Amino acid sequence: MLPNVKLDILLARHATLEAELLGQVNAETYVRATRELSELTPVVDAVKAYRSAQMEIKDIDALIADPSTDDEMRQLAEGERPTLEQKRVALEQQIRVALLPKDAMDERSVVLEIRAGTGGDEASLFAGDLFRMYERFAALRGWKVEVISASEGTVGGFKEIIAAIEGRGAYAKLKFESGVHRVQRVPDTEASGRIHTSAATVAVLPEAEDVDVEINESELKIETMRSQGAGGQHVNKTESAIRITHLPSGIVVSMQDDRSQHRNRAKAMALLRARLYDAEKQRRDQERSAERRGQVGSGDRSERIRTYNFPQGRVTDHRINLTLYKLPQVISGEALHELIDALTTEHQAALLAAEGAAA
Template sequence: MLDRLTFIENKYEELSVKISDPSVMANQKEWQRLCKEHAELEPIVNEYKNYKTILEELQDSKELYNEETDKDMKDMIQEEIKELSAQQTELEDKLQILLLPKDPNDDKNVFVEIRGGAGGEEAALFAYNLFRMYTRYAENQRWKVELMNSNETDIGGLKEVVFMIKGNGAYSKLKYESGVHRVQRVPDTESSGRIHTSTATVAVLPEVEDVDIEINEKDLRIDVYRSSGHGGQSVNTTDSAVRITHLPSGMVVSCQDEKSQLKNKEKAMKVLMARLYEKAEAERSAGIAEDRKSQVGTGDRSERIRTYNYPQGRVTDHRIGLTLYKLESFLEGDLDEMINALITYDQAEKLKLMGNSDEV
């Protein structure tokens, strides 16, 4: 591990010189790329410098302990050695996590797709609850939410909703949300007070650039139609809504949120690229051995990941066995505790898979 850290520190110093060079700054695209790489290495370098300082202090304390003859002073130095050793271990753990391979999609914006599953109207109402939950969470993170397409029911539920969340690190935090979400509650329409179980599926896709995936125009069928609102009511007198069908895969993407047909087409193409990218990534990783998949979950939309139990006021994530008794605030977007637990668990599992082969 020390060799890797030394290499990274040297690379960081080289980049520091380059981004200060006027000749490099003249090429804005290259300069921005180098600045981004420099910023990514900075947290690792800072922790490594702290680590080296602790090692030096620890070495000095051990030498002083061996030279000291006064018992009280030796006891004081021994306590200091104990504290420094604890700091050393803590920094080693931090550095191991910082050295884990970075998901290239972590910094990207995301598309979130929510669809009502089993449970009819109650499932659609739950899909709306999830949409509101993620919107609230995005607001708490100061991210921007942009609606792409929605299909409402007559009583305010959502059969389907597709929206974009723009913000730094959006994918790194929301990527664990893909899967089947289950709700257990008494519906408003249930007169006997019987608890119903319904589901909704969530898919979180990273936004992809044109360079990430190529789409042949000949493979697309583009249809335009009038936007429809609540209960199928027409809300637009022009054919501004767009439906794009990717013929080879059969994928269909619709967008009707904008009044401009061109803007709706641009949004629909972004969603299509994200879906095709996800499909390609899934096919690429299909051959990976089961024991090397992330233990937090594969992100498969068929996998039940979480239960929201209203009578008990709890939310349980089945992948990590975590139950929080704060359903109300959770549905208001207070997701940090759950998401942080998922990130920590994922990091721990990745460290296990690496076998902790790097020795300090």
């Protein structure tokens, strides 16, 4: 059974927000309150339905127990009770999931980093396939994708590509994508039809703000240089490229895609903040690794998480032993949500089990 006190607090908070929005509020308060209200409303609706089902079950039990109830009415009540109990249990589960502690970064945008791994040119092509998969997945959700930097492969795809995906809840959806993705397929250049295995590494970093990561300017080594590669005469005249080294951690970020040194610096600092935040998160996760057993993924970037087998048309996520025979739909971004939803459900189940064990 759910604790009534916790449900009462939820209902009271929802009523407070509704009353607040009826009064005179400034723009900032209005945005904050409407966002919180939109998140609370589905949970509050479930709480009201849950309590209604509880009341109906109580009334039916009283009817069944009453000796004055005629046999026909009692049979109708007994037939109705299992359906109501099923509804009550489903609503209770829905509310329990909604009340699970949220990751503070879930609502944030993300920095997506994809790097070709073992497999040479085929790995670069696969990295390109993965980027397009996430790009399409983001577009279907109305999120904006901006390439921050890219190093193209010799025959296509990318040796490395870094992009910002801007959209509310992007991290909640993409955070389980970090790890090693493996592909098995016959390359176009393979005359004998032999299947090659190659890999690419994906890292999904939540967008970090100044308040999340404190960066001391004195701990930064900032270098400017001329951009390399295409760009005509401009690249030979302007030192617009930026390289920033964070001396305490040794993390280095470089940016040269924009002609403006100011914009390159802003992008480099945003990427540095995201990497510093992620490095600290990785450290904390490793300290809690014993507690995290059984949860989805260890957070280890070297963990092989998924295999895309083209000859068999299947995708297997090794963390939850889920195989989908719809590789074209997944790699196009159309059915990626099925894997992501399954991973999220598994993660929620682990959290609920841990909460139950602690209770």
